[in-house]
Amino acid sequence: MKKDIILAGVGGQGILSIATVIGVAAVNLGLHLKQAEVHGMSQRGGDVQSHLRLSDKEVMSDLIPFGKADMIISVEPMESLRYLPYLSKEGWIIANSKPFINFSNYPPIENVINEIKAQHHNVVLDADKIARESGSLRSANMVILGAASPFLDIAFENLEESIRFIFGKKGEDIVNVNLKALNAGRDFAVDVVK
């Protein structure tokens, strides 16, 4: 088993929580893991990415080689495209359709979505809307993770267990909102892939 995942977004959007949920699940399954993050200057509203690597063998490089990523999971549409050189020919893009606009010349959103849909394997969803319907806008990242879950090679129950473990300290309500968001994201992706 090998899964190389690029997590993408803008500083402050919570891509690291996605990495943590997958990471805890992977460690519980006894997989090897390396996860490179971006800290420091770029966190101030700049583009951020994390390389998450899971394998049943020892992981050597902290960075995923270009052309070898199995997935790009992005909480922002344009940011998903920034990492295309990393994606393998058979790789999947899972992207939020809701743009995060913090600069003046953001490209027309339809064009961005069309570029994502021009990629071979893609799931595009309005995670913000789905999250709001599930009870909290703040769990948009868990909606995205849910949408990515059918392609992760990690059982859905393991991800749920990981959410319970990570958010458990914050109380039952927070856990349930996140689980609901995760499920909603998964349901969306399963429908699309059919």
Added chain:
Amino acid sequence: MQKLVLLGDEAIAQAAIDAGISGIYAYPGTPSTEITEYVQHSKEAKQKGIRSNWSSNEKTAYESALGMSYTGKRTMVCMKHVGLNVAADAFVNSAITGANGGMIVVAADDPSMHSSQNEQDSRILSKFAFIPVLEPVNQQEVYDMVHYGFDISEKYKIPVMLRITTRLAHSRAGVQRKDSREQNEISLPKNLTQFVLLPAIARKQYKVLLEKQVPLEAESETSGFNKYFEGENKKLGIIASGIGYNYLMENYVDSKCSHPVLKISQYPLPHKLIQKIAKECDELLILEEGFPLIEEMLKGYLNVGLKIQGRLSGEVPRDGELNPNIVARSLGLTDTIGNPIPSLVTPRPPSLCAGCPHIDSYLDLNAVLAEYTPGRVFADIGCYTLGALPPYNSVNSCVDMGASITMAKGASDAGLRPAVAVIGDSTFTHSGITGLLDCVNDKTPVTIFILDNATTGMTGGQTSAAMGRLEDIVKGLGVEEEHINILNPMRRYHEENMKVIQDELNYEGVSVIIPRRECIQTIGKHKKEAKAKEEAK
């Protein structure tokens, strides 16, 4: 023992706690900040009484650590690569005094300059100082090397450098813990002149330092961190240091590397191991995450021996960090790449946060300076450096910690009026105070903005050393009270603030303007903490 998933930085911190340090000293700086933060937040460290507050700068941190080592206790001091420049005087001379209790200096380098103004390689400074270096390749080796580093520091009575780079500092992986060690008791140096670097003593101590290089090199040969892997294809031998080794091996995940490989993770370089690979192979390829240090040493100035490939010869790019693809290309292996980035993707550089007080400070300053020719604002290192970018275009320099005040002074001495400095509250206490004293002594016409957001913002909101005492410090240095102005950087005070700034720009002497409003990132956090405290009462 327990297995944890840790950042490289966190693995250093956990190892230091487990290896029995009594104190850790640091000034925040990416990518080293998380080491000290981990100790500060560790319950275990608190129970063990490990000292961990932030220091004013890297030099004060280094010297405090050296003082702790003097007493026989174990200590760690952490900084980013350019922080080592600040501490360089203490660093170089501490090799000559030697250590007493185990002492590790962590230098976190930033090749490709993700969050820094240069990509200098700390291994060069350690060679200059004759200080041994450990350069781990993964989080487990990080953890193990901290324990080993304290051992050799105490055995050979010398500070040891642990050199990491950004990708290891900020990457997580599983780490197996070891049994924890007790802290040392106080036990002063047997020779109480060891730390007295009067010339007559320093000459002796320097010889001692040079003599230590022999057993330290023997450690590099035998410790196991430098490792030779046999290979049948001897046309090319590969020397890979630090995480360059990971990028090499990433290319052989599904096959075996046919070339002999020498992994380098400990310095001084192991002469015998290097001679072995040089003798066996027709050519060498050197992969280093950083400057071509090993390559240059092996090649020499005349470059007459073995053919050596690397950053100097062009097989590997001269600058920037490595990655698996760069290494693949240098080996002539198949390169891989996905689809190109569509042209509509726009750069998204970091920017000041919405609601940031610096935005208002710059808007005030820009409005007043609009009537002068541009190019008269000297800035410093922090979030406010982002004021150099559009839409503000407010500042014209960012060189090193503290250089705003002193560069404005030099420009003013040359006749530039007005000359303006912009520095953050934490950078001011790090390295701005002495420059301000120079200005006061010369009565230099400068207007100095100390942007007081009550935190060390860029690195994530650490405590600022001058909290609530900035005016007292400025006054104490001799700035006239009537030329110390506190502003509230908010849109509704724009006109009022402009008038104060204009008056001070006209003053032929030192003025200090302190726009004061808390960082938008920390204000919420602090409110929450205050509320929790209130409820606890």
